[in-house]
Amino acid sequence: MKISAVTAHVKEGFVDDFIAATLKHHANTLKEKGNLRFDFLQSRKDPTRFLFYEAYESEADIEFHRQADSYLTWRDTVEKWMAEPRQGTPYKPVAPLESRMYRYP
Amino acid sequence: MKISAVTAHVKEGFVDDFIAATLKHHANTLKEKGNLRFDFLQSRKDPTRFLFYEAYESEADIEFHRQADSYLTWRDTVEKWMAEPRQGTPYKPVAPLESRMYRYP
Secondary structure, X not given: OEEEEEEEEEOOOOHHHHHHHHHHHXXXXXXXXXXXXXXXXXXXXXXXXXXXXXXXOOHHHHHHHHHOHHHHXXXXXXXXXXXXXXXXXXXXXXXXXXXXXXXXX | OEEEEEEEEEOOOOHHHHHHHHHHHHHHHHOOOOEEEEEEEEXXXXXXXXXXXXXXXXXXXXXXXXXXXXXXXXXXXXXXXXXXXXXXXXXXEEEOOOHHHOOOO
């Protein structure tokens, strides 16, 4: 299982646009076979900062996601609204280990 | 619902100690009434870096967690192994919104 945490910092004035575009991309991503979860979160301290917490069954599923139309369209749409490059970190679980614990009910 | 993402950077040579202490704390935390999830993750790029992805029903549940013996013992135990202060960010969900999507099965 592959878990990714991505932080995004959006320019002032574009938060609503970013949320709308990301909600569409989020709904599409959940339909992808290898996607276990995609939590789309907003900082309570600074509403221009977001976290994407995503889990996939395998590296191949992440590769599929990154080549999907939904991702490419979203990436190009939000590019102009980013205050700085997104930062992604790949993680492996220490606990719990079972992939069913990361999958939406 | 309250979601918290905490990054921890551990000194070289203390990663195994940190994992052992945190696994114990993790198991205790899951027994707390208001805890929905606590994903304990290790960076695939740098094994001295960790992420805690925690969800609680309410602010009161987080307060309970922070005053619990397990947390206080863990905090004091790991203090000497931290390479830098932990960074925590409080988040609110944009999607999905339902707390059942954050709770372990």
